[in-house]
Amino acid sequence: MADKKITSYPKEKINILFLExxxxxxxxxxxxxxxxxxxxxxxxxSEDQLIKEIKNVHLVGIRSKTQLTAKVLAAAEKLQAxxxxxxxxxxxxxxxxxxxxxxxxxxxxxxxxSVAELVIGASIILxxxxxxxxxxxxxxxxxxxxTGSYELRGKTLGIIGYGNIGSQLSVLAEGLGMKVIYFDTExxxxxxxxxxxxxxxxxxxxxxxVSLHIPELPSTKNLINKTLLKSFxxxxxLINYARGEVVDIxxxxxxxxxxxxxGAAIDVFPWEPEKNGDKFTSPLQGLNNVLLxxxxxxxxxxxxxxxxxxxxxxxxxxxxxxxxxxxxTIPALSLPPQEGTHRILHIHNNVPGVLSEINTTxxxxxxxxxxxxxxxxxxxxxxxxxxDKGLSKNAMELLKKxxxxxxVRILY
Numbered sequence: 001m002a003d004k005k006i007t008s009y010p011k012e013k014i015n016i017l018f019l020e021x022x023x024x025x026x027x028x029x030x031x032x033x034x035x036x037x038x039x040x041x042x043x044x045x046s047e048d049q050l051i052k053e054i055k056n057v058h059l060v061g062i063r064s065k066t067q068l069t070a071k072v073l074a075a076a077e078k079l080q081a082x083x084x085x086x087x088x089x090x091x092x093x094x095x096x097x098x099x100x101x102x103x104x105x106x107x108x109x110x111x112x113x114s115v116a117e118l119v120i121g122a123s124i125i126l127x128x129x130x131x132x133x134x135x136x137x138x139x140x141x142x143x144x145x146x147t148g149s150y151e152l153r154g155k156t157l158g159i160i161g162y163g164n165i166g167s168q169l170s171v172l173a174e175g176l177g178m179k180v181i182y183f184d185t186e187x188x189x190x191x192x193x194x195x196x197x198x199x200x201x202x203x204x205x206x207x208x209x210v211s212l213h214i215p216e217l218p219s220t221k222n223l224i225n226k227t228l229l230k231s232f233x234x235x236x237x238l239i240n241y242a243r244g245e246v247v248d249i250x251x252x253x254x255x256x257x258x259x260x261x262x263g264a265a266i267d268v269f270p271w272e273p274e275k276n277g278d279k280f281t282s283p284l285q286g287l288n289n290v291l292l293x294x295x296x297x298x299x300x301x302x303x304x305x306x307x308x309x310x311x312x313x314x315x316x317x318x319x320x321x322x323x324x325x326x327x328x329t330i331p332a333l334s335l336p337p338q339e340g341t342h343r344i345l346h347i348h349n350n351v352p353g354v355l356s357e358i359n360t361t362x363x364x365x366x367x368x369x370x371x372x373x374x375x376x377x378x379x380x381x382x383x384x385x386x387x388d389k390g391l392s393k394n395a396m397e398l399l400k401k402x403x404x405x406x407x408v409r410i411l412y
Contacts, residue, residue: 009409011035014319015056015078020044020063022085025308033316043275051075059315061085062092064295065274070096080409081318081327083311087111087298088243089328090216098329098379101347101407105314105326109164110306111298115241116169119211120176122265122291123152126237127209129263131289148262153177158207160200160223161214161242162188169211170194181206201231209237216243226251235262241297244268253283256290263289267297322384322411324375331375331382338371342392343411346383349404350376358383361398367391380406 011034018026018040030038044065045053054060054076061083062068068082073096082092084106097104125131128149136143157173159166159182170180170191180194183203190196197203200223204210210232214220224238224247232238238261240247249270255261266284272295273280284290298307317323321337322345324330330347337343348354355374362369362385371386387395392410399408 012037014058015039016059016061017041017053017057018061019066020085022061022063023304023308025305026061026083026085026312029309029312029316033320047072054079059083059319061311061315064088064091065272066091068092068097073097073100073102076100076102081105081315083315085307085311088215094328099406101330101380103318103324103327103330105311105318106328107307107310110310111300111303112164112168114300114303115165115213115297116172118267118297119169119239119241119265120152120172122239122241123157123209123211123237125291126239126263126265126289127152127155129289131263131291155179155208156181156206158182158197158203158210159194160184160203160210160212162190162194163213165241166211166213167191169213200228204228204232204236207233207236209239211239212242212246214242214246216245220246222246222248224248224252226254229255229260232261234260237261237263237265239265241265241267244270244272250283253287256284256287263291265291265293267293268295320411324382329380331377331380333373333375333382333384335371335373335384338386340389341370341386342389344385344387344392344396344399345407345409345411346385346399346402346405347407348381348383348402349406350379350381351404354381354402354404355383357402358385358399361402362387362395365394365398367395367398384411 014035014037016030016035016038021042022040027038027040047069050072054072056078057076058078058080060079063086068091070093073093079102081103082097084092086106087108089104089106092104094104133143154177156179159170159180162182162184166182173180174192181197181203182194183197183200226248229251252264256264269282284292314326322343323334325332325334368388369385373384375382396408396410
């Protein structure tokens with residue numbers, strides 16, 4: 001029976017917008033499910049452009065450049081869910097999305113391997129001083145020299161942030177014979193022989209290579225600053241494939257220029273161009289043994305395919321089944337279908353008495369509830385109700401009038 005059910009809203013009236021050249025996997029996913037109004041745009045949009053484009057959109061997919069502000073979300077009158085086709089969700093105003101009952105999903109694991117592999121690759125390039133030799137060879141100069149060139153084996157890798165990427169990097173590094181130490185603000189079980197270090201100063205002073213894998217938060221802004229850089233082991237290497245705001249770029253450039261740090265690989269920056277081809281400037285340009293890349297840590301065909309599949313599945317399951325697992329805004333629920341019913345989804349402010357009012361209202365109107373599920377977080381509650389088929393439209397209208405209601409829709 002579950003396979004025969006469709007959403008109560010006709011699929012041809014569901015509008016889906018994908019921005020920033022999201023993988024075609026996402027487009028094909030929804031097309032194959034019968035959704036025909038799927039638009040894909042290559043670049044990000046400004047706030048004014050988004051306000052215009054998002055008004056009648058039910059699902060929107062973005063990557064890291066698009067900013068879904070409170071002003072944009074206020075204009076999204078029909079928006080049910082947002083898919084962040086990337087690791088983070090800091091480009092979405094989560095408070096505004098929660099207030100409007102909009103589910104926000106992302107793909108926290110899909111590109112971990114791509115980033116971890118690139119960190120290893122950058123480490124080898126920098127510790128072998130390949131950048132200097134590559135530049136010389138392109139200029140017609142034969143620079144065969146072992147001075148300052150080392151193996152990774154036996155060196156110490158310090159990982160700041162031992163989450164999905166950091167822990168996978170830990171395993172790869174040990175496989176190459178490196179010693180791994182790590183720091184994290186939360187207690188994390190070490191993999192292999194990795195050793196937890198209690199503070200950042202201790203970690204950076206012992207590491208030949210330091211790799212960052214932390215989120216962008218007020219507490220992490222300029223975490224790597226001129227003071228901490230002085231504690232880095234002389235000649236060590238810094239790699240940032242995390243977030244642009246976590247490193248003070250000017251302080252890093254100074255440390256590299258003065259020869260305290262031996263090299264750096266930076267993939268993310270405090271300011272980044274909006275689209276391919278735009279001019280990019282950084283204080284790190286022109287410095288020796290500095291590898292710069294344009295935010296491509298997770299940009300592999302495999303990662304983009306996995307992200308497209310993962311986030312599309314979450315959006316689809318929420319739209320068609322009411323499943324909210326993985327959402328950063330809607331409480332997590334996953335429910336089996338029930339025979340002979342219509343299912344209604346009710347999102348409301350998390351205040352006392354809402355469930356009681358729902359039950360009382362429906363009971364007074366002789367609407368039988370055949371199944372009911374409730375999950376709350378600090379801000380909102382999410383109720384799924386299975387009711388008699390013949391009474392679902394009446395139930396829908398009654399539920400709209402319940403105090404503290406944010407959003408109601410008939411799923412099927």
